[in-house]
Amino acid sequence: KNQVEQSPQSLIILEGKNCTLQCNYTVSPFSNLRWYKQDTGRGPVSLTIMTFSENTKSNGRYTATLDADTKQSSLHITASQLSDSASYICVVSHRDNLFFGTGTRLTVIP
Amino acid sequence: DVKVTQSSRYLVKRTGEKVFLECVQDMDHENMFWYRQDPGLGLRLIYFSYDVKMKEKGDIPEGYSVSREKKERFSLILESASTNQTSMYLCASSTGTDYEQYFGPGTRLTVT
Numbered sequence: 001k002n003q004v005e006q007s008p009q010s011l012i013i014l015e016g017k018n019c020t021l022q023c024n025y026t027v028s029p030f031s032n033l034r035w036y037k038q039d040t041g042r043g044p045v046s047l048t049i050m051t052f053s054e055n056t057k058s059n060g061r062y063t064a065t066l067d068a069d070t071k072q073s074s075l076h077i078t079a080s081q082l083s084d085s086a087s088y089i090c091v092v093s094h095r096d097n098l099f100f101g102t103g104t105r106l107t108v109i110p
Numbered sequence: 111d112v113k114v115t116q117s118s119r120y121l122v123k124r125t126g127e128k129v130f131l132e133c134v135q136d137m138d139h140e141n142m143f144w145y146r147q148d149p150g151l152g153l154r155l156i157y158f159s160y161d162v163k164m165k166e167k168g169d170i171p172e173g174y175s176v177s178r179e180k181k182e183r184f185s186l187i188l189e190s191a192s193t194n195q196t197s198m199y200l201c202a203s204s205t206g207t208d209y210e211q212y213f214g215p216g217t218r219l220t221v222t
Binding site: 034046098101103 | 114119150151152153154155200202210211212213214215216218
C-alpha cells in the first residue's frame with residue numbers, strides 16, 4: 001500500500017534553533033517528492049520539489065534531503081523564526097497520483 | 111504571480127442545502143483539483159479535471175460533483191450538504207500531475 005508517514009506529529013522549538021522533520025514513504029516508483037508549508041487557515045505553499053535523482057534541495061533556510069534507497073526524506077529548518085510556525089506536508093508523486101502525509105505541526109516560540 | 115482564488119474563505123450552511131464552491135486560476139493550467147483537509151487525515155482528493163468539461167473521481171467523490179465549463183474555473187458542488195462534509199476545502203491547479211500544484215487559500219465550510 002502506498003503511504004507517506006511524517007514524524008513527529010508536532011514539534012515546539014525556541015526561536016533561532018534548528019529542527020528536522022521526517023518523511024518516510026512506501027510509494028514506489030515515484031516521480032518526485034515535495035515539501036509544502038501550510039500556515040493556519042491557508043492553502044499549502046511549495047517549499048521544495050525533488051526528483052528521484054536529487055539528494056538535496058535548498059530554499060533559503062529550508063533544506064530538503066532525499067534518500068531514495070531507504071525511502072526517507074527530511075526537511076531541515078535553520079535558525080528558526082516565528083513565521084516558521086506552520087504545518088509542513090510531505091507529498092510523493094506516483095504516476096498520476098499524489099500521496100500526502102498528514103503533516104508535522106511546528107510551533108516556534110520566542 | 112501565480113494566483114488561485116476561492117470564492118469564500120468561510121461558509122456556513124444548513125444540512126440539506128446545495129453548496130457551490132468556486133475556484134479560479136489565472137495561470138492557464140490544464141489541471142485543477144479539489145481536496146478536503148481534516149485533522150489527522152491530511153489532504154484527500156475529491157475530484158480533478160484535466161481539461162474543460164472533463165472530470166475524474168478522486169479518492170472520496172461520494173456526495174460531491176464538479177463542473178468545469180471554462181479552463182480557468184473549477185466548481186465543487188455539494189448536492190445536499192451533510193454535517194460530515196464540514197471541512198476545509200482546498201482547490202489547486204497545475205500544468206501536470208508531476209508538476210507543482212498551486213493551492214488556493216481554502217474555504218472553511220461548516221454544515222449545521
